[in-house]
Amino acid sequence: MNGFPEYDKKTLILINLILFEVLLVLVTNVWVSIGLEQLWGVSLNSLSRVTIVISVIVGVSSLFLLREINRLAETEQEAKTNQILLDESKETITLLRTHRHDFMNHLQVIIGLLQLNKVDDSFEYVNQIIGDMKTVFRESAIENPIMAALFMKKSSLAEQRDVNLITTISSQLYGIPISFIDLSRIVGNLIDNAIYAAAKDISGNKVVEVTFSESFDAYLISVQNTGALIPEELSKKIFEKGFTTKGSDGSGLGLYIVRSLVEKNGGQIELNNKDGTTVFNLMFPKGN
Amino acid sequence: MQDLWVLFLFYIEEAAAAVFLGLSLLGNKPSLKNVISIGVLQGIIVWLVRFLFFTFNIPLGLHVLLTLISLIIIVRFITKISWGLSSAVGLMSFITIIISEVMLYPWAYKLFGLNVETANNSPFWHIVTAYIGDSLMFLLAFVVGLTKFSLIKMK
Numbered sequence: 001m002n003g004f005p006e007y008d009k010k011t012l013i014l015i016n017l018i019l020f021e022v023l024l025v026l027v028t029n030v031w032v033s034i035g036l037e038q039l040w041g042v043s044l045n046s047l048s049r050v051t052i053v054i055s056v057i058v059g060v061s062s063l064f065l066l067r068e069i070n071r072l073a074e075t076e077q078e079a080k081t082n083q084i085l086l087d088e089s090k091e092t093i094t095l096l097r098t099h100r101h102d103f104m105n106h107l108q109v110i111i112g113l114l115q116l117n118k119v120d121d122s123f124e125y126v127n128q129i130i131g132d133m134k135t136v137f138r139e140s141a142i143e144n145p146i147m148a149a150l151f152m153k154k155s156s157l158a159e160q161r162d163v164n165l166i167t168t169i170s171s172q173l174y175g176i177p178i179s180f181i182d183l184s185r186i187v188g189n190l191i192d193n194a195i196y197a198a199a200k201d202i203s204g205n206k207v208v209e210v211t212f213s214e215s216f217d218a219y220l221i222s223v224q225n226t227g228a229l230i231p232e233e234l235s236k237k238i239f240e241k242g243f244t245t246k247g248s249d250g251s252g253l254g255l256y257i258v259r260s261l262v263e264k265n266g267g268q269i270e271l272n273n274k275d276g277t278t279v280f281n282l283m284f285p286k287g288n
Numbered sequence: 289m290q291d292l293w294v295l296f297l298f299y300i301e302e303a304a305a306a307v308f309l310g311l312s313l314l315g316n317k318p319s320l321k322n323v324i325s326i327g328v329l330q331g332i333i334v335w336l337v338r339f340l341f342f343t344f345n346i347p348l349g350l351h352v353l354l355t356l357i358s359l360i361i362i363v364r365f366i367t368k369i370s371w372g373l374s375s376a377v378g379l380m381s382f383i384t385i386i387i388s389e390v391m392l393y394p395w396a397y398k399l400f401g402l403n404v405e406t407a408n409n410s411p412f413w414h415i416v417t418a419y420i421g422d423s424l425m426f427l428l429a430f431v432v433g434l435t436k437f438s439l440i441k442m443k
Contacts (some may be wrong), residue, residue, distance in 0.1 A: 014370035015314070015440070019379035027343060052390055059383070061440045070440075179421045 014066060016094055022059035024210050026052060081181060085146070092149040095156060115198050140214075141169045146180040147187070151210075152189045161199040163206040165191070171214040173221075178265035186261050189254045190223040197227025197278065214286075221282040235271045291411035292335075298415050302385070303420055304427040306330030307363060310381030312429075314373070315438040325366050326359075333358040356382050390422035396420035 007015070029052055106129050112140065113122035151167060158165035176183065194208040209224045222263045230238060230245065239244050239259040244252040262269045267284040304327025311318040337351050337358075349420035353375070356378055396417040397403060402409075407413045 007373065009372070012370070012376065015376045016372060016379065019376055019383060023356075023379050023383050023386070026383065026390065030386070030390055052387065056387060060439065067440050 011066065011070070015063070015275075017068070018059055018062045022055055025055040029055070032039070039084070049101070084181070085267050088149050088153075092152060095152055098106060135143070141173050144180050146184050150184045150188050150191075156190065157192075158208060160237045161195055163195050163198045165195070165206055166207060166209040168209065168211040168213075171212050171219065173212055173214065173219050175264050175286070177286075178261075178267065180263050182265060186258050186282070187221065187223065189258045193254060194223050194225035194227070194280075195277075198225040199227075201227045219286065221285040223278055223282075224274070224277050224279040226254060226277050228278075229273050232273070238268070238271065291414075293411045294418075295331055295335040296385050298418050299334045300327045302418070302425075303327045303330035303334065303359070305422075305426050306381035307359065307377065309384045309423070309425065309429045309432055310363075310377040310379075311367070311382050312432045312437075313384075313439045314376055315440050316367075316377075317436075318367075322366050326362050329362045330355070330359050333362075338363065359409070371374050384425045384428060385422065388426075388428075389421045391424055393421040 106125075110122050110125060113119075113125060142151055146162075151165075155165050173183075178186075191208065191210060193244040198206040198208050202224075205226050208225045209222075210219075211222045211224075213220045234245070238245065239255050240252075241256040243256075244254075259269055262282060265284065267282060269280060269282050272279045272281060293367050302325050307326045307330065308318055308323045311323075334351075336357050340346070341351050359381060360375050360378035361370075363369070363377050364371055367374070367377075369377075397407065398418065399420075400407075400413065400419065403414060407417045
């Protein structure tokens, strides 16, 4: 905001009140001392200077107190963010434990097949596992732990809904002018919507594709799904607060939050219908 | 009668330094262009207000309120910040001026054997006593400009 720190309304009112109080004390003090001296010849100079010093000390202390309160609020905000990260990590650990448990089961099945001398069946079984594991390998192509955890969770969700989640990582998006926490909220919301739309597709081709790439002047993210297309006339409206195409399943806040976060961080979001698929394109300019 | 010398040699400089302090102490890094623009406009308004008060023999005092309001409006439109912020900047600027003047004006008058009327009637003494009266504010502006100190630093 024009080089100013960001003040919320309440803080600004408090600052104004403190400053007004100090100014009022000062001006009243001056008028009283001058007035009394002129009327009765009583000089209150020494007294007024003491009260002026006191009022200035009170005012400055109040401002420093305000700064301290703000610092504590920031710390609290950081703690909340860390709590979210911790929860995400816990979920990831649970997911990894599930994978480990599944893997142990797979090994036992393979050992069983080999003991029964069913070598061809064991080969087939191993190939099936490799196919399943490809998803995990794709997720591990994402270096950022927050995004990797997000994709791991969303892969699990996609699997539950019988949707094929494909990730194409041509860029790790290092240097993108948005925190990975905000980015994970944006991409997470878009993937949730895409999985929801794709899962409802009765044609059977249930695919969600997420792409991370970059051009010479921008970071690009796209989330594409094969679900029902969103009519062009709604392409702007879907970002409005309270608007949803999910009926009672939706709150109408997801895409509104997504757009707010994107714009807050200097990016752009648009909806396109391409080759019969719905695509949300995100763009964050480089050098911001 | 307010002489134009006072406008050019003091009011503009005083307003510029005060608004620089007001903006800086609230965490802003004011541009020179904005500080000068505000200084010139506010200087002219202070000069006009005092001119009117002297012309119509209105005792000074209320002029503080009028010039405070004008400063808030000027800051709002030059820096394009919110009303809340411009009002805080205006109040902060006036506080620094008044603190300095309250501390030093009596001393300046005593030093030269003057009073408010005699000092204001002579452009030379008006400028000299005003600079002495505001010297604490100018010094503070210099220190703040040098150290980039601000009372409130918020993210």
